[in-house]
Amino acid sequence: MTDHPIRLFASDEAVRHVTRGLLDRSLPRPEWTHEAHLAACTCLLLEYPDFVPLRDLPGTIAGYNVAVGGVNDETQGYHETITRFYVLAVAAHLEADIAGSLVGRVNRLLASERGRRDYPLRFWSRDRLFSRAARRGWVEPDLRPLAEC
Template identity: 55%
Template sequence: MTEFPVRHFLSDEAVAHIGEGLLARTLPREEWTHEAHLAATTYLVLKHPEIDLDTELRGIISRYNESVGGVNSDSEGYHDTITHAYLRGIRLFLSEADVARPVHDLVNELLMSPMGRRDWPLRFWSKERLMSVEARRNWVEPDLAAMP
């Protein structure tokens, strides 16, 4: 897998911009990066506990994708297994972190951790299983190793 430089967040406001922009569907499409996915989800976990992310994150991301001209199909857009794998990883990371710290510091630390890597899900799923239509549509159990 190609290594990409990690883009860090410089302030809590920058993280809030991503999280609130996702919710409001006002985030410019070019800002919806891997880092933004993790920042938005971390922000939602910490700042919007009233949102049941286990059931609502699919709709939040799918509606956002459509609002910026994207589609949610069998080959692009929302991916349920990857989304829920990272949600689980973010919750694990936060359970071991000092959540009193600034949100952007937490997000930056997450991005540098194993759970923040673009290839983290491939520790648990084969590429074929993870990239399957079934895994995109619904949660699919890992086939290589159990998730923490």
């Protein structure tokens, strides 16, 4: 998790594009960025009432990874702890940011502390977060309680 410039979205349609591409597994792999993960999660929470991210994202992301030639194993691909954490962080952001367009809410999230790539490292030590156990299943944070998310 390094410090990269934030890639903001230009429109609601751009956010919906990555969301649809994740769901139907058509999004080109280079477009599946950190920002795309958070944008898709935001869109799913706001516009897909039958999609339950904590239940449905594991299979959705893992299936997408395989469809674009990726692998889901103990060292790469779907990461359970990071995904669950960001679902909670995005939901917390949306509880506080209740108005405006989809793209506005996504871009404000991306510009916030919760949107940072290294945000999980405020809650987990690097070794714990990037352990095989954390990739495969939920691992509780060891630095700060989730209530501070």
